[in-house]
Amino acid sequence: MQDSANSLTMDGYSSNVPAFLTKLWTLVEDPETNHLICWSTNGTSFHVFDQGRFAKEVLPKYFKHNNMASFVRQLNMYGFRKVVNIEQGGLVKPERDDTEFQHLYFLQGHEHLLEHIKRKVGTEFQLHLLF
Amino acid sequence: MQDSANSLTMDGYSSNVPAFLTKLWTLVEDPETNHLICWSTNGTSFHVFDQGRFAKEVLPKYFKHNNMASFVRQLNMYGFRKVVNIEQGGLVKPERDDTEFQHLYFLQGHEHLLEHIKRKVGTEFQLHLLF
Amino acid sequence: MQDSANSLTMDGYSSNVPAFLTKLWTLVEDPETNHLICWSTNGTSFHVFDQGRFAKEVLPKYFKHNNMASFVRQLNMYGFRKVVNIEQGGLVKPERDDTEFQHLYFLQGHEHLLEHIKRKVGTEFQLHLLF
DNA sequence: GGCGTTCTAGAATATTCGTGG
DNA sequence: ACCACGAATATTCTAGAACGC
Secondary structure, X not given: OOOOOOEEOXXXXXXXXXXHHHHXXXXXXXXXXXXXXXXXXXXXXXXXXXXXXXXXHHHHHHOOOOOHHHHHHHHHHOOOEEOOOOOOXXXXXXXXXXXXXXXXXXXXXXXXXXXXXXXXXXXXXXXXXXX | OOOOOOEEOOOOOEEOOOHHHHHHHHHHHOHHHOOOEEEOOOOOEEEEEOHHHHHHHHHHHHOOOOOHHHHHHHHHHOOOEEOOOOOOOOOOOOOOOXXXXXXXXXXXXXXXXXXXXXXXXXXXXXXXXXX | OOOOOOEEOOOOOXXXXXXXXXXXXXXXXXXXXXXXXXXXXXXXXXXXXXXXHHHHHHHHHHOOOOOHHHHHHHHXXXXXXXXXXXXXXXXXXXXXXXXXXXXXXXXXXXHHHHHHOOOOOOOOOOHHHHO
């Protein structure tokens, strides 16, 4: 697993996509883990089922941690937003443990769009940006 | 449960409508619960019949509580007003348990108007509003 | 389960301790759930084992959610700090899923100290604090 | 210097309780 | 007695900050 930002993808071409995004893409695509993380039906978002198992079983295979919270922090750093379903949120919880995230440029079948997903920079006054 | 403003509705398009309003809309529209909550005849208000059953059976499917009072508090937070019936006041109470609420922008057949319904903010001097 | 701040505790005396703190105390004390949440050996902190099971099995019995993240947010709101263990960080994962939190006034055998734990208020200029 | 991981906080809505017109 | 609202806590989603690499 490549950790560098300037890496060779599995397809063999050079890219400037951060490791998190290529790993996320691989994760969502991988049919072996579709029961824990997979594309939504229309391919415009992805679902994580059973956060606990996902965190403990899948995350450490790609990242240096096994915490859902760290995974979510990265998603937000890259501009992903949680998709809220009104089905959730009741006192009664018939639904399975289902978390959904979406990004304008994270679309099934359009891997090249990953290059448009940018990591957010700190909001602290960036002196170096003036020069 | 995030009841955030940036959510995808069940129709799959992005909206800025708070969860309470989309849930309320769904609730009133749902034919399954028309005996407990439904549109008025002309579609300019909605009725709740049998507060007790509505609170215990319907509310917990969408909200994290089963109290009519909490539901009403939210309605007021969003500017809904109770429609007062003349029939009140008699010692006898022949009428069925019927509560009616109304809002200028809550109209049957005009879901897009939900975006005009604004939640009230605290009255405690909002510093950020000055900038 | 009492949710009010001004409630009668199980011991029967009145208190001004927020529901979160009394629930947390009950949770940690309860021997039934010691395998998921319990006091540390010296009683100055508490441990949560197996976040996933704790969140899904224990939290909803006391709170209106089943998310570890919401539980942690409340802990931080009340000034609890995570106790960091040296053992963390290895790629190998010999240790069990163990999360530890501590607060100066959360001490086994001293329930009355809960009254000194204060919830943090918003940082947005609190006008009423000037009067 | 940008990226990754962790812990804590910000901000908006949600739920509860009480009070005043 | 009723209805609208203030205020405090609770829940959720996102961001700040510190640190290491």
